[in-house]
Amino acid sequence: MRNNSFIAIMFFLGIVTGLSAQDDRLSFDLCGDVRLCVPSVADNGFALPSLRAEFSERGTLVKLGGMDMTVDNGSYAVKRDTKNRIVRLDFSAGDADRVNVFSYDHKGKVIEVKDYFMNIDTDEEVLDSRMVREYNSDGFPVKETYYNEDGSVRAAYVYTYVGKDKSGNWLKRTVKETSQGLDDVEETREVSLNVPAASEEPTAAVGERKAVDASFDDSISSALDAKKRVGRSPKDWFWELLWGVLFAALVVHAIYVNYVKKPEFVRLPEGSEADTPEEEKLAERLHGVVNANVTSLQPLGVDDSVPVTRDQLKNIKAAMREVQSAEPHGCRVVDTYNAAVDMVEASEKRVFSGSKMYLVLGVVVVGVIAVMRIFEGHIIQGAAYFLFSFFAYWLGCKRQLYRVIGSELKRPAGPKSSAAAILAVFGFMASSRTYITKYYMNGIERPEQEGRDDSEHIAFGFMGFMALVFLGLLMPFVGLFNYLRFYVISR
Numbered sequence: 001m002r003n004n005s006f007i008a009i010m011f012f013l014g015i016v017t018g019l020s021a022q023d024d025r026l027s028f029d030l031c032g033d034v035r036l037c038v039p040s041v042a043d044n045g046f047a048l049p050s051l052r053a054e055f056s057e058r059g060t061l062v063k064l065g066g067m068d069m070t071v072d073n074g075s076y077a078v079k080r081d082t083k084n085r086i087v088r089l090d091f092s093a094g095d096a097d098r099v100n101v102f103s104y105d106h107k108g109k110v111i112e113v114k115d116y117f118m119n120i121d122t123d124e125e126v127l128d129s130r131m132v133r134e135y136n137s138d139g140f141p142v143k144e145t146y147y148n149e150d151g152s153v154r155a156a157y158v159y160t161y162v163g164k165d166k167s168g169n170w171l172k173r174t175v176k177e178t179s180q181g182l183d184d185v186e187e188t189r190e191v192s193l194n195v196p197a198a199s200e201e202p203t204a205a206v207g208e209r210k211a212v213d214a215s216f217d218d219s220i221s222s223a224l225d226a227k228k229r230v231g232r233s234p235k236d237w238f239w240e241l242l243w244g245v246l247f248a249a250l251v252v253h254a255i256y257v258n259y260v261k262k263p264e265f266v267r268l269p270e271g272s273e274a275d276t277p278e279e280e281k282l283a284e285r286l287h288g289v290v291n292a293n294v295t296s297l298q299p300l301g302v303d304d305s306v307p308v309t310r311d312q313l314k315n316i317k318a319a320m321r322e323v324q325s326a327e328p329h330g331c332r333v334v335d336t337y338n339a340a341v342d343m344v345e346a347s348e349k350r351v352f353s354g355s356k357m358y359l360v361l362g363v364v365v366v367g368v369i370a371v372m373r374i375f376e377g378h379i380i381q382g383a384a385y386f387l388f389s390f391f392a393y394w395l396g397c398k399r400q401l402y403r404v405i406g407s408e409l410k411r412p413a414g415p416k417s418s419a420a421a422i423l424a425v426f427g428f429m430a431s432s433r434t435y436i437t438k439y440y441m442n443g444i445e446r447p448e449q450e451g452r453d454d455s456e457h458i459a460f461g462f463m464g465f466m467a468l469v470f471l472g473l474l475m476p477f478v479g480l481f482n483y484l485r486f487y488v489i490s491r
Contacts (some may be wrong), residue, residue: 023059024084027110033057035194040187083108099125109135129154136161140170155179165191169267178267243384250388250483254395257487258350265320265341268334273329281331282323282367289319290340299409307347308406316340329341354397354482358475363390365472385476392479399486 022356025034037053054063062069067076076089085108089100097118105111126195128148134143140161146154155177163172169191174184275283293312294305307313323337366389373382 036192039189240381247388279330362475389476396479396482
């Protein structure tokens with residue numbers, strides 16, 4: 001026997017399968033200009049309540065079971081999506097409050113209904129059952145299988161349609177359910193059209209009803225239009241344009257800096273002549289400047305000396321320009337200059353010096369936000385936000401090798417600051433404690449009365465999780481800051 005929650009599911013299935021916006025009649029498997037549908041359901045001799053469904057001229061459900069759906073009737077709370085399909089129904093069944101959540105196939109037909117009851121102690125929604133629907137070629141449900149919360153089958157109803165009107169609306173069907181002893185039990189419904197008879201004169205009541213229906217239709221249309229405009233307000237366009245422009249500018253500038261921009265110094269052809277006295281002086285001066293502006297890498301375990309500060313590289317470049325402007329041909333000065341070119345080129349090569357741990361964390365956090373924005377309809381904004389966040393941090397942390405080496409010489413041993421922050425958060429979460437209270441009687445432990453207080457553990461875990469999310473959200477800003485710092489400001 002189907003309980004009251006199943007009754008609600010049965011009659012509300014029609015509401016939620018609207019194949020086109022503003023027409024709930026399609027979801028009742030109704031065709032044509034139907035005004036009223038009155039179902040009559042019998043189940044093994046037990047008369048189930050009948051719910052009358054009344055529609056406006058546009059097909060919007062205006063009354064259900066005698067309850068006015070154009071106002072807050074206090075019995076049903078309906079939530080629609082942008083296609084005018086009801087995706088959630090809150091209602092009362094006896095003394096219990098229940099919730100039905102609906103899922104659809106690509107045709108807009110309901111394929112699953114999850115039925116929840118509200119736990120009065122915790123105010124939580126608890127899954128009671130779910131119903132899966134199958135359809136025939138006419139679009140009528142031919143089988144409804146109900147599952148318990150553990151996945152076992154509760155009931156399976158099979159329908160056979162034996163009567164339809166001229167418009168294609170089913171009027172009579174039989175239902176079979178073996179476990180409940182139902183064998184071709186008849187179910188019927190009456191369908192009335194919205195078109196009056198030719199001799200019927202409009203009345204004041206009919207005019208008033210049409211005015212109310214039209215007002216309700218317009219309010220539904222306005223709400224749907226507002227939902228469809230989500231993501232297209234001037235504010236949303238501004239953010240989409242901002243993220244798009246920032247991402248494009250960042251990528252173009254990074255490509256130019258890394259791959260298009262011509263090097264400041266190029267190697268000279270090998271010298272073919274003996275150095276003149278002036279070229280000897282240039283070679284000595286350049287050699288001296290290079291030696292005076294390099295730092296030993298012995299602390300890093302490398303037997304070499306290279307420039308590690310901006311000033312060191314600046315002094316070496318100034319001496320190189322002096323040699324370059326003289327257009328030398330001597331063997332020694334050219335070799336000294338070319339060696340300096342190789343050193344400068346290697347020192348200014350860009351390498352990723354950020355935290356891979358922080359990059360992964362940031363990608364996960366901004367990726368979740370980007371996906372949420374995309375599913376909300378903000379496709380450009382979501383995609384541009386994710387790409388900008390990733391490339392801003394990755395490109396922004398591609399620093400010149402001499403800066404990376406300089407930082408390594410100054411920075412004490414240990415992880416980078418961003419990685420250290422993440423590790424600190426995990427350490428904070430690991431420092432949480434769980435208190436357990438045990439009860440004893442006559443020296444014997446009583447496990448059935450064991451008490452547990454996980455509040456501190458939960459609090460630490462929640463704060464740690466929020467800290468990780470906050471760090472992840474900072475990734476685009478950290479990347480942009482580093483990009484401006486290493487690409488634009490410190491040129």
